[in-house]
Amino acid sequence: MKITLTVNGDRYERECAEHHTLLRFIRETLGLTGTKEGCGMGECGACTVIMNGRAVNSCMVLAAEADGAVIQTIEGEAKGPTLSDIQASFERNHAVQCGFCTPGMVMSVKELLASDPHPSVDAIKEAVEGNFCRCTGYTQIVEAVTELTGTGAKGGLDHV
Amino acid sequence: MLHPFRYLAPQSAQELAAMLADHASDGKILAGGTDLIPNIRNGVFKPSVVIDVKKLPDASSLRLGADGLSLGPAVTVNDILRSKDARERYPVLCACAHELASHQVRNRATVAGNVVNASPCSDMAPALLCLDAVAVIGSGTGQRELPFREFFTGVKKTALKPGEWLDRIVVPASSAGARGSYLKLKRIAGHDLGIVGVLFVRLGGSLRFGVSSAAPTPVLVDTVTAKDGPDQAAATVLGSVSPISDVRGTKEYRQHMIGVFVRRLLAEVK
Numbered sequence: 338m339k340i341t342l343t344v345n346g347d348r349y350e351r352e353c354a355e356h357h358t359l360l361r362f363i364r365e366t367l368g369l370t371g372t373k374e375g376c377g378m379g380e381c382g383a384c385t386v387i388m389n390g391r392a393v394n395s396c397m398v399l400a401a402e403a404d405g406a407v408i409q410t411i412e413g414e415a416k417g418p419t420l421s422d423i424q425a426s427f428e429r430n431h432a433v434q435c436g437f438c439t440p441g442m443v444m445s446v447k448e449l450l451a452s453d454p455h456p457s458v459d460a461i462k463e464a465v466e467g468n469f470c471r472c473t474g475y476t477q478i479v480e481a482v483t484e485l486t487g488t489g490a491k492g493g494l495d496h497v
Numbered sequence: 498m499l500h501p502f503r504y505l506a507p508q509s510a511q512e513l514a515a516m517l518a519d520h521a522s523d524g525k526i527l528a529g530g531t532d533l534i535p536n537i538r539n540g541v542f543k544p545s546v547v548i549d550v551k552k553l554p555d556a557s558s559l560r561l562g563a564d565g566l567s568l569g570p571a572v573t574v575n576d577i578l579r580s581k582d583a584r585e586r587y588p589v590l591c592a593c594a595h596e597l598a599s600h601q602v603r604n605r606a607t608v609a610g611n612v613v614n615a616s617p618c619s620d621m622a623p624a625l626l627c628l629d630a631v632a633v634i635g636s637g638t639g640q641r642e643l644p645f646r647e648f649f650t651g652v653k654k655t656a657l658k659p660g661e662w663l664d665r666i667v668v669p670a671s672s673a674g675a676r677g678s679y680l681k682l683k684r685i686a687g688h689d690l691g692i693v694g695v696l697f698v699r700l701g702g703s704l705r706f707g708v709s710s711a712a713p714t715p716v717l718v719d720t721v722t723a724k725d726g727p728d729q730a731a732a733t734v735l736g737s738v739s740p741i742s743d744v745r746g747t748k749e750y751r752q753h754m755i756g757v758f759v760r761r762l763l764a765e766v767k
């Protein structure tokens with residue numbers, strides 16, 4: 338079937354197989370490979386994109402369901418060589434190690450900050466609870482957000 | 498990877514009924530997909546047609562009316578948490594919603610899909626049972642209503658007949674203002690399916706417990722009275738469930754923790 342959707346501000350009209358996931362469509366049909374597949378079944382969050390304003394696991398959405406949707410992926414963050422605020426804060430705070438979880442983490446944080454520009458540490462943890470980081474950089478990830486929003490003191494997260 | 502199937506999106510109840518009739522054996526309804534898609538991927542289901550109910554009229558409607566809170570089949574678990582009406586009048590619904598899966602999963606997972614999936618560890622079922630919620634069931638020949646007390650018939654089995662779908666969930670006005678708390682034991686601090694979950698609700702003078710992951714279906718226990726002490730209450734709840742040992746925990750651990758949760762909840766929810 339043919340679907341039309343907007344990804345990072347660009348409109349695409351493409352053929353898609355009805356059994357393809359949005360994740361597969363983004364990576365293979367559109368060639369935007371920043372979004373990752375970890376588990377393929379909702380557990381890890383590596384595939385997180387923003388669909389109509391909400392962070393979703395693109396491995397559990399069919400491309401067909403995204404007909405008419407507005408999607409944001411990690412490719413929409415940096416403008417040329419200039420990182421987005423969230424990306425830059427992740428970099429400054431060493432919130433990236435291997436980087437596999439990062440595109441999904443950034444999308445989850447982006448959804449949170451759009452509705453709550455000054456989230457509590459608990460709200461930050463809840464926003465990324467479905468994003469696994471196996472390099473275990475959670476402390477730095479939360480610090481990257483609190484530094485950006487001024488809602489927590491760096492180094493004061495002994496309870497993370 | 499998913500095997501090839503067709504995607505259909507009915508725009509009306511009549512269209513949905515016709516599609517379900519045409520695909521009685523090879524069709525599967527799709528709501529949020531957070532159970533269905535992993536199950537297709539894992540080969541548990543091999544539908545040749547997937548029928549999306551999210552484009553039905555009013556599918557996403559979450560409305561407070563004279564009869565109570567009405568939830569269409571596309572209302573997500575996070576829609577509940579974002580609803581001022583749900584937070585103010587049905588805090589018990591929110592307590593359970595908040596414990597379900599992760600934030601991203603909750604953005605897609607529907608309340609309807611959660612109960613039709615009928616997993617023993619469903620987190621929304623305890624709330625719907627304790628709040629006397631009603632399933633409005635659609636079909637090609639009209640609607641029928643069934644209290645959730647009669648909805649769950651076995652592990653992953655419901656009272657839905659072939660050709661029927663869950664059209665709406667109504668949480669009655671008489672349950673507004675019920676107070677309660679849900680304790681869910683998990684292996685990790687973040688999102689996880691429950692090892693056991695106990696919801697306790699005070700509704701008027703009535704005491705209710707909704708228990709997940711402790712029997713073939715989610716269980717409602719409404720036989721504890723205000724005169725019962727914590728030990729008697731725990732014994733009554735334990736007498737109504739039949740936990741088993743599995744990968745997430747042993748039968749003995751589950752029994753012990755149900756007792757702990759019942760005592761804790763009685764002290765916590767006044």
Ligand SMILES: Cc1cc2nc3c(=O)[nH]c(=O)nc-3n(C[C@H](O)[C@H](O)[C@H](O)COP(=O)(O)OP(=O)(O)OC[C@H]3O[C@@H](n4cnc5c(N)ncnc54)[C@H](O)[C@@H]3O)c2cc1C
Pocket residue numbers: 378379380525526527528529530531532533534535550570596597598599602605606607608609610611612613614618619620621661662663664688689690691
């Ligand atoms: C990582 C992860 C963690 C999870 N954690 C939890 C958890 O903690 N607690 C919990 O309870 N669940 C959990 N789940 C399971 C799942 O997210 C929920 O059960 C969810 O609410 C299912 O809703 P859905 O809209 O995604 O259903 P779908 O997957 O779309 O559908 C589920 C089933 O119901 C049928 N169906 C759906 N809607 C209707 C309808 N209106 N009428 C008739 N049939 C219908 C479908 O055919 C399918 O068989 C988890 C899932 C994942 C992937």
Ligand code: FES
Pocket residue numbers: 373374375376377378379380381382383384385394395396397
């Ligand atoms: S790849 Fe989607 S959640 Fe893991």
Ligand code: FES
Pocket residue numbers: 432433434435436437438439469470471472473474
């Ligand atoms: S940085 Fe490696 S998984 Fe998070």
